[in-house]
Amino acid sequence: MDEVMWVEVLSRQHDVTLRQRFANHDLITIGRAYDNDIVLDDAHVAAHHLRLTRDADGRWTAEDLGSINGLYLDGDRKRREHVVLDGSTTLHVGNTFLRLRTATHDVPAELPLVRSFPRWPIALICIALVFALALLDLWRAETAEPKLIRYLTPVLVLAAVIAVWTFVWSVLSRILSGHARFGTHLLIIGAGLLLYTAYDEFSELGSFALSWTALSRYVFVGAWLAFAAVCFAHLRALGASHLAIKAVAALALAALGITVQSLKLSEWRANYGQASTLQRLEPPSIRIAGAQSQAAFFTNIADLKGALDKARSEEPSGDAAADGSED
Amino acid sequence: MTDHSIGCTSRFATALAGLLVAGLLQAQALQPQPQPPAASDAAGAVPVPVSAAAEGIYAATRPSLLQIRTLVEAAGRQSSIGSGFLVSADGLAITNYHVVSQYALEPKTYRLEFARPDGTQGALTLLAIDIANDVAVVKLEGSDLPHLQFDPAAVAGDLPRGERVYAMGNPLDLGFTIVEGTYNGLVERSYNERVHFTGAINPGMSGGPAVTSGDKVVGINVAKRLDGELVSFLVPARHAAALLARARKDAPLDLAQARDEIDRQLLAWQAGFYQALDEKGFRATKFGPYQAPESASSWFNCWARTNAEQTPKPRAQMDSSSCNSQSSLFIAEDIDSGRAELTHAYVRSTDLNAFQFAAFLSQYYGSPTMARSWSRKRQTEPVCHEDFVAPMDAATAPVLRAVWCARAYRDFAGLYDIAVTTVTQDRDKEALVSRLAMQGVSYDNALALAKRFMGAVAWTK
Numbered sequence: 178m179d180e181v182m183w184v185e186v187l188s189r190q191h192d193v194t195l196r197q198r199f200a201n202h203d204l205i206t207i208g209r210a211y212d213n214d215i216v217l218d219d220a221h222v223a224a225h226h227l228r229l230t231r232d233a234d235g236r237w238t239a240e241d242l243g244s245i246n247g248l249y250l251d252g253d254r255k256r257r258e259h260v261v262l263d264g265s266t267t268l269h270v271g272n273t274f275l276r277l278r279t280a281t282h283d284v285p286a287e288l289p290l291v292r293s294f295p296r297w298p299i300a301l302i303c304i305a306l307v308f309a310l311a312l313l314d315l316w317r318a319e320t321a322e323p324k325l326i327r328y329l330t331p332v333l334v335l336a337a338v339i340a341v342w343t344f345v346w347s348v349l350s351r352i353l354s355g356h357a358r359f360g361t362h363l364l365i366i367g368a369g370l371l372l373y374t375a376y377d378e379f380s381e382l383g384s385f386a387l388s389w390t391a392l393s394r395y396v397f398v399g400a401w402l403a404f405a406a407v408c409f410a411h412l413r414a415l416g417a418s419h420l421a422i423k424a425v426a427a428l429a430l431a432a433l434g435i436t437v438q439s440l441k442l443s444e445w446r447a448n449y450g451q452a453s454t455l456q457r458l459e460p461p462s463i464r465i466a467g468a469q470s471q472a473a474f475f476t477n478i479a480d481l482k483g484a485l486d487k488a489r490s491e492e493p494s495g496d497a498a499a500d501g502s503e504d
Numbered sequence: 505m506t507d508h509s510i511g512c513t514s515r516f517a518t519a520l521a522g523l524l525v526a527g528l529l530q531a532q533a534l535q536p537q538p539q540p541p542a543a544s545d546a547a548g549a550v551p552v553p554v555s556a557a558a559e560g561i562y563a564a565t566r567p568s569l570l571q572i573r574t575l576v577e578a579a580g581r582q583s584s585i586g587s588g589f590l591v592s593a594d595g596l597a598i599t600n601y602h603v604v605s606q607y608a609l610e611p612k613t614y615r616l617e618f619a620r621p622d623g624t625q626g627a628l629t630l631l632a633i634d635i636a637n638d639v640a641v642v643k644l645e646g647s648d649l650p651h652l653q654f655d656p657a658a659v660a661g662d663l664p665r666g667e668r669v670y671a672m673g674n675p676l677d678l679g680f681t682i683v684e685g686t687y688n689g690l691v692e693r694s695y696n697e698r699v700h701f702t703g704a705i706n707p708g709m710s711g712g713p714a715v716t717s718g719d720k721v722v723g724i725n726v727a728k729r730l731d732g733e734l735v736s737f738l739v740p741a742r743h744a745a746a747l748l749a750r751a752r753k754d755a756p757l758d759l760a761q762a763r764d765e766i767d768r769q770l771l772a773w774q775a776g777f778y779q780a781l782d783e784k785g786f787r788a789t790k791f792g793p794y795q796a797p798e799s800a801s802s803w804f805n806c807w808a809r810t811n812a813e814q815t816p817k818p819r820a821q822m823d824s825s826s827c828n829s830q831s832s833l834f835i836a837e838d839i840d841s842g843r844a845e846l847t848h849a850y851v852r853s854t855d856l857n858a859f860q861f862a863a864f865l866s867q868y869y870g871s872p873t874m875a876r877s878w879s880r881k882r883q884t885e886p887v888c889h890e891d892f893v894a895p896m897d898a899a900t901a902p903v904l905r906a907v908w909c910a911r912a913y914r915d916f917a918g919l920y921d922i923a924v925t926t927v928t929q930d931r932d933k934e935a936l937v938s939r940l941a942m943q944g945v946s947y948d949n950a951l952a953l954a955k956r957f958m959g960a961v962a963w964t965k
Contacts, residue, residue, distance in 0.1 A: 320856060320864040322816050388891050450878035452886040452909050458866045460858035461903070461929040468894035468903045468929075475955060478889045478908045482947045485912040485920065488884035 180235075180279070184215055187267070187274035205229040207275065208242070221246050221271030229262070229277060237262040237277055246271050296360030303367030304339060308332060310374045318457070342366055346411045354416050361414050369407035373400060385459040388466035394453050397438050405431035557717050561670050562682040564719050565589075567650040571619040571674045572599050572628065572642070572711060574606045583614065587673035587712030587725065588642060590651040591748060595644040598744045599711030600726055601633045602834045604640050608633060608766075609836055609915075611759040618644050621680050630759065632751035635766055635833055636696060636773040636842075637743035638726050640711075641751040652713055655720035659742040663722055665689045671703055671725050671736070673712025681709070687722060691737065695777055695803040695831040696842075699723045699738035714738050767916040770833070770841055770944055774919070777831065777842070778949040786956065789825070790964055791850035794902075794928060794936040797960035799846060803829050819856045820864045824849035833944065839882040841919065841944025846957075853933035861933050868937045869907065869927055878911075883921065886911040892929060893958065901962035902930035908954070913944070922950040926961060936961065 182202060186195035197215060199205060206213045210224040217226070223244035231237050239260045241248040247256040251267035251274055260268065264282045268275040315328055346362040376399050384393035409427035413420060446453070469477070570588040575581060586603030590596070597618070607614040608630060616628040632641040657663045667687040674680050685703020701714060705725045714723045723738025757765060786797035798806075804827035811818045826847040833842035849868060853861040888909040895901035904926040913919040923941040940957045942950050 317859040318863045320819060320860055322819070390890060446885055447880060450880060450883065450885055450911065452888040454870050454888050454890055454907050454909070456866065456870065458862040458869055458905065458927060460862050460932045462858065462932060464892060464903075464929065466892060468892035470894050471896060471955070471958065474889075474891060474893045474906065475951060477891070478910075478954075479947070479951060481887050481889055481908075481910055484887050485884055485910055486917075488887075489912040489914055489917070 182237075182280070183278045183282075184229075185276040185278060186215065186217065187276060189272065189274070191267075191274060203231045207270070217271070217273050219271040219273045222273060226270050227268070227275075239268055239277075244270070296364040300360060300364035300367040303364065303371045307367065307370045307374050308335065310371075310378060311335060314374075314378065339363075339366055339370070346414075350415050358414055362411060365407060365410040365414065369403060369410070373403040376403065381457055382459055382463060384455060385457070386463045386465045388464075390453070390455050393456060398435050401431045401434040401438070404434065557668070558670055558682055558684050561715060561717060561719055562672070565652065565670075565672055565682075565713070565715055566621050566680055568652045569621055569672055569674075569680050569712065570597055570599070570644075571677075571680075571708075572603050573617045573619065574604065574614050575617055577613055577615050582617075585674070585677055585708050586710040587708065588618070589672070589711075589713040589721070590644075590649050591654075591721075591744075592651055593647060593649050595646045595649055596631070596748065596751065597628075597642050597644065598713070598721075598724060598748065599640050599642055600724060600739070601635055601638045601640045602726075603711045604630055604633070604642065605834065605836050608640075608757075608759070608762045611762070616642065618642075629756065631756045632747055632754070633757060633762075633765065633769075634743060634747045635769045635835065637739050637747070638834060639724060639739055639744050639747050641747055643756075652715065652719065652721050654741045654745045655716050655718070655722045658716075658720070658722035658740065659745050661690075661740070661742065663687055663689075663716075667722075668717055669701060669703070669714050669722055670717075671701065671705055671709060671712060671714040671738075673705075673709030673725055675706035675708045677708055683709075685714075685734070685736070687714075690740070691830070693802055693805050693830055695780070695801075695829060696833075697740050697743070698726070699740050701725075701736045701738045702734050703736055704728075704734055705736035763915050766835065767918065770835075770916055771918055771946060773833065773842065774945050774949060777829075777844075778945065778953060781844070781953070782956075786960060788960060788962075789848070791823070791825075791848055791936050792852065792934065793931075793963055794850065795960075795962055795964045796848045796936060796938050797846075797957055798825070798827060798848075803831060804844075804846065805830055818854075820851055820853045820861055822849055822851045835916075835944075836882075838879045839913070841913075843941075843943040844945075845939070845941040847939045847941075849937045851935050851937060856933070858932035861935075865927055865935055865937060868939075869905070869925060882914055884912045884914060886921075893926075895962070896959055900965075902928045904958065904961060905929050906958065910947070910950070916944075918946050919944050920947055920950065921945075922947075922954075924954045924957065926958060928961065930963075 180201060182199040184197050184199065184205060185193050188194050199214070205215065206225060207215045207217065207227040207229070208225040209217055209219070209222050213225065223242065223246070225242045226244045227248065228240045228242055229237055230240065239248060239262055241258050248258070248260065249256060249269040250260060251269050260266065262277050264278055266276070311331060312328055315331065343359065343362045343366055347357040347359045350362065351357040377396060380392045380396045380399070384390050405427040408430060409424055412423040412427065568590045570590065572586045572588045573582040574584045576583050584603070584606060586599060588597045588599030588603070591598055601608070604616060607616050616630065617625060618628050619625045626644055628642045628644055630640060631643050634640070655663065665688050669685055669687040671683040671685060672680065683703050683705065685701050688700035688702055691698045691700045699722070701723065705728045709725045712725045713721045714725060715721050722741050724744055726737050726739050728736040781799060781801060784799065784801035787800045788795040789798045806825060806827040808823070808825050810821070810823045812821055824847060827845065829844040831842045831844070832840050834840055851865060856864060886909045888907055890905070890907035893904045893906045895903065906924060906926045908922070908924045910920050910922040921943050922945055923939060925937065925939045928936045938957070938961055940954060942953065
């Protein structure tokens with residue numbers, strides 16, 4: 178009988194680091210000593226740690242040879258003396274994972290090769306649009322003498338940030354997944370920035386045009402969500418595993434950012450007694466919202482009295498000694 | 505202050521601040537450390553040589569003077585000083601409210617003490633206060649005390665301008681002093697009656713009497729302008745006489761209820777002020793294609809500003825007019841009340857496009873700094889409402905963008921600081937930004953005035 182077996186030694190990340198072929202073997206020994214069939218360089222593996230034997234029915238069994246650290250199944254905390262192996266069992270000895278596969282082991286079907294379109298041209302278009310919007314925004318708020326440096330500095334800073342950000346993710350990508358994916362990471366940050374910039378512009382214009390101040394007041398919430406989405410997209414580009422954990426991490430980041438910023442804002446308001454109102458007026462011609470009648474406006478402001486009288490009876494929040502600054 | 509132009513103009517703000525710190529704040533700052541000799545010489549110098557008349561007056565008046573000290577109860581040390589004077593043989597005395605304000609507001613933390621020129625000292629009780637006129641009546645134990653009389657002509661209000669008047673008090677804790685000066689009648693642009701006294705009043709003299717050559721009291725030293733020379737103010741004697749009569753008749757002020765009393769007086773004052781303002785009416789002033797209301801009363805001090813002469817040449821021209829009522833009322837060091845401010849700024853683009861022009865206007869919009877300081881101990885956080893507001897008559901007035909911000913006084917029910925700002929919304933490169941700010945006003949009075957104010961912003965006919 179001509180039976181071929183493969184023993185695979187896996188890294189902690191379950192990548193195959195060693196694959197060894199055995200033909201017509203009934204016994205395979207594994208350990209740190211050089212008289213084994215498979216020698217493992219793992220300080221937590223015994224000199225003679227495991228013996229794999231085949232019984233008359235052709236079933237393989239792994240047997241602990243009395244090691245200190247024992248034999249486990251991958252993902253299981255129960256120590257075993259014997260394990261009957263099928264094609265999918267992964268053993269755990271010391272810090273090493275092992276797998277025994279027969280020649281008949283099924284492999285998944287061939288994946289068609291996707292000729293992925295190059296990412297960087299789209300990324301560059303996105304980034305160009307981001308710069309265009311940023312410059313437009315600067316120009317829109319330009320009330321003093323226009324100076325080139327006021328436009329140049331933010332552009333250079335933004336370019337540097339994009340470059341460093343993409344570089345860091347590419348390096349991480351290269352380390353963790355083997356591919357730098359520079360184009361993908363550039364596209365992620367480019368598209369993310371474009372969406373955020375467009376959203377920011379829309380909030381500012383919208384809060385005036387629709388007379389809906391909350392839109393610009395809470396723009397930071399959207400900013401943090403966009404940041405979390407970008408981080409999630411980068412993490413996904415590193416590898417498609419553990420997507421749920423990555424999503425949760427990104428959301429946690431957003432939640433943390435939003436919480437911290439809300440607290441800082443309310444603290445700032447409590448310290449300086451500044452109310453938040455519309456920060457930027459826009460030309461009257463972009464107004465969409467209808468104008469309130471004076472009567473309605475005065476009814477609305479008369480209603481504020483209740484909130485003020487309620488606040489009056491409450492103790493001042495926080496540190497009463499930290500009063501607002503004098504002018 | 506971020507809204508540098510159409511808020512209160514800086515020039516006026518300095519002057520007003522001066523009014524407030526005189527007496528209390530500086531005195532307080534100066535007390536703990538010994539005076540450097542130079543400052544001491546300057547402060548002690550009397551501007552006019554003391555005449556023989558002054559010598560006589562000083563000798564006659566001196567025994568009736570008091571130095572009034574506010575002491576921190578726990579430390580037993582003075583935290584502020586002022587002056588006062590006896591007005592009855594049984595120990596009633598007049599001083600400024602601001603001299604005793606710490607004690608009136610925090611009677612558990614502070615106590616009042618007097619020191620007479622002969623060196624006797626003792627405790628003072630606070631009998632009555634008048635916030636609007638900054639007067640207080642205090643009492644010390646004693647009988648057959650020397651005291652001063654009010655001048656009947658001054659009480660009746662017909663003392664001639666130019667009359668020699670002598671202000672007395674204990675400036676900067678240096679000792680009792682007499683200062684010769686001139687009576688200049690009532691300040692013209694002031695809702696609160698104040699006598700303009702040309703003479704040097706210094707911190708520590710607050711609450712002291714200003715007397716005629718006949719030793720009769722015509723006023724009480726109260727403040728000075730920091731931006732002028734020898735421009736000082738007295739509370740007219742009639743207000744002190746009125747409060748004295750009230751103190752004799754009514755039960756003494758219950759210190760536990762002092763805040764309620766202040767609240768009541770502030771409410772009554774603002775009711776009178778805003779009613780008077782309403783009665784005087786408003787006149788429409790032209791600003792480019794717009795007209796906007798300005799008070800027809802004489803109690804406002806108005807300043808115009810323009811950015812036309814700035815370099816580099818501004819890309820939008822702003823011409824503003826800012827009117828400030830000189831009616832600030834001292835409540836405590838960290839809070840005052842009573843001021844009203846009306847500002848209009850006409851802005852037009854010379855070189856800015858519609859978006860840039862709107863961005864330029866934004867600096868005058870937003871949460872206005874209604875008073876120059878905000879204390880979270882004294883005031884709630886402001887709440888605002890903003891929206892586009894349609895005119896009553898679309899044929900005569902533009903749509904406005906309006907923001908209303910209000911905050912409540914924590915200690916004084918029914919009083920608020922309120923500001924309303926409007927920006928006209930009919931042109932892309934031209935606008936009128938108007939602001940009405942009211943300090944220590946009732947909500948209803950603020951609403952009524954704001955209604956009148958917003959209704960009067962229109963196109964010129």
